[in-house]
Amino acid sequence: MSFGLHSIRLAFDGVPVINGVALSAESGETLCLLGPSGCGKTTLLRILAGLEAPDAGTVTLSDVTVFGAGVNLPPEKRQVGYLFQDYALFPHLTVEQNIAFGIQGTPNIERQVADLLASVNLSGFENAMPSTLSGGQQQRIALARALARRPHLMLLDEPFSGLDTELKLQLRESTHRLLKEHGITAVIVTHDPEEAMYMADRLALMDQGGIVQIGTPQELYNQPVNQFCARFLGATLTIQGHNDGQLIRTVAGTFNASPNHPIGDVQVLVRPESLTVRPGEGRYEVLHRHFVGAHTLVDLVDSQAQFPDLQVLVPTEQTQALAAGQSVTLLSLQEQPLLVVA
Amino acid sequence: MKHLRMSVYGWIAVAIGLLLSVPVLSIVFSVFQQGQGNWPHLASTVLPEYVHNSLYLAVTVGIGVTIIGVGSAWLVVMCQFPGRRLFEWALILPLAMPAYVVAYAYTDVFQVAGPIQSLLREITGWRFGDYWFPQIRSIGGAISVFIMVLFPYVYLLARAAFLEQSVATLEASRVLGQSPVGAFWKVGLPMARPAIVVGVTLALMETLADFGTVFHFGIQTFTTGIFRAWASMGDKVAAAQLSSVLLAFVAILLVLERISRQRAKYFESRSRFTSLSTYQLSGLRRWGATLFCAIPVIGGFIAPVVMLLYMHLTAGHDLSDSRYIAMVGNSVTLAAVAAVLAVLVSLCLAFIARVERSPVVLAVNKVASMGYAIPGTMIAVGILYPVAYFDRGINHLSTQLFGQSLGLVLTGSFAALILAYLVRFMAVSLNTVTASLSKVTPSMEAAARTLGKGRFQTVKQIHGPLISGGLLTASLIVFVDVMKELPATLILRPFNFDTLAIQAYNLAKDERLTQAATPSLVIVLVGLLPLFILSRQIMRSRTGTR
8 A cells, every 4th residue: 555645744832843744655555664763753653643733734554645635544543564663562362362453353363363373473372461471472473463454554563673683684574574574564663774675675763753765775875965974874984085076095095086075175974884994004003803703893093193083894804914013004995975065 | 732721620629628727717717716705815814835845745655656666666577586477467556446446445454443453452451642643644655545545656657668678788888887777777767767757757747646645634725725716605716827827837737748758769779679688686685675566556456446345245235236337327427428438539539639630639639638637627617617617607697588597407416427537538549549550551442442442442342450459448438437436426426426436435434434345346447458558568568588
């Protein structure tokens, strides 16, 4: 099911929470809303579900207006699934009763519940009470409960927060597969950029009630529109440079300049993995190496004590020659800078 | 823009809050009123004595309940000694005893003609006057009764505070060089102090609120003074003005309690830790601990109950007598009506506070739950005198309109009495209902809605089952509190309307203490009911122990 949000505005007690947001998705698409806490992403999800009414704007589901122009369809009539951050399982009902809650009165409930439990790998948990389940199990029950009504649009609010790392990786894979298998349009709210990029077909970065940038994960990661986006999506390094209008010269080599880059002394933002170091007479000196697996983090200090310290990410097999005290040259692997700011 | 303007519901909450503040407001207004001229007389003669006695009671009872409450809580939480598991819940039993009932029991047994002194005379051959025996009808007697009945407030809060302290904090103090006892004085006690202060202020509120005990012992305090100003002098304004002085004391306690509650929250540990390691007491200390816990349980519960039973069996009234059946019926009806109304009003306020979340509504809920601090005598007087105004106004109006007086409409009516109960017991009901409602998280409501249920179905299928237990508990506690309540019932009841508490008071006033045992016993039995719930919670709150 496609959806559209148009010119959405909302304020609580006079404080604006959503400032004129427009957002839409095609049927079957997975859209991630990424942003720091308090940026309005959960509120946007609640507006889509009908749990919150905006002050202005329209909401459409499958091109039908469900909010705006005097219409406000209540949440129970919108046929959307919602996975809550705290799962919101009903503590007084068994797993079976929880899952069947939204499909009361339909035939073959037992069969449906059994199928749903099987799809989340929790067969046999029908009579368990939610409080006896682990966090990961509760998350899967909540997902099964939301899927029971066969929604065409699924809204997931921080679905994997509060789970430990390994479980998080497992669950985001199985959730992603379930959503794609059923062809369900999904909106996932998260503050974790890696999770957002993993799950999303398209990604919308939000800040202070507005959308900063929207696009594929690659676009946001590699072509951020501003420093906020560049830093939010991943680690960045800042190096000094000079832009003469054609080339930006830096200690790590030259970058291509484009017309929209500021002229003169500039700061060039790059991803740590796009820089590498070559042993030999150079501007920097290795201070320390931190082995963290496939990559090694290398601390560099400027031998002339002029530029700030840097930490670059080097594939571990290339680090034998980078002993402490070794003089090195910094080299960019790419000619396009991530971002150039004055 | 949302939430800035208050909805209809907000105004309903404000109206309920205003209604519940009528007694306090009218007492504050009474300061500016002209009574029948008794006030200057009262202020110059008896007021200093009231202040002196009430303060003296407060200080001594405060010290007593602190020692017994904190001591027993610490022993039960931190030490191993014979009977510890039993005392853990038995120490709350005195809560079932209204102080005046305990006072009646002890007076009957310890007075000159009572069994103890009679036995003493028989054995020794002394006659009255030959020997010294403690006079139970004295301020000392009242202090003892209050300490024995009210220490569980401190015990409960101190126990919870000790249990919540993280093992890590105590162990850190040990590693940093403190002995077990040193760790208690330097870390355990200071961390529990706000909770202890809350317990002590609650006990003191009850002390100041007591009427039955001090009246029976002939001690001049505010509550007896207010009662006399109303009953003997018939001066409602003077009674209200006396109340306004008491209100100052109450306000101090209330502020102290609220501040301490805030601070107690600050000291709560974030996570539940494994059980505290307990000290195995040995030798004399072992039995000393048992004795320390046994004395208050015996003195505050077992002994008075045995005495009452003995009195009832030897010379009590027949409970199946039609007069008693009527009184039980009156008590039960009053208590049930008050309980149901209190829970309904609480439900109303709690729901509105949840939906509205505006500062005004939150303030209303705070005001509505202040009555537990205000003595019943004061609430009664604070209601009596606006109600009299109202009746006079109505009668004036009807005489003008119809040439006929309506008589007393609200004075001596059940409405006034029920309002007094609501004011006094709204806090416990509102807190219980709010707590049970908070079990339904906002996302559960939202989940039910997105799963296709409308508002009504959501309330029926989610809220209903989740809060029904809390509603039952709240109504049970209010029910029992109303059964035990004496002064407000005494002042506001309809003419010749007798309840069990009134019957006990009347019999005791006529020095028929043995007979007073019968209604007292029924009150105690009913009072035990909520303790079952409380003791279950107590045992459950400590699943980590061996």
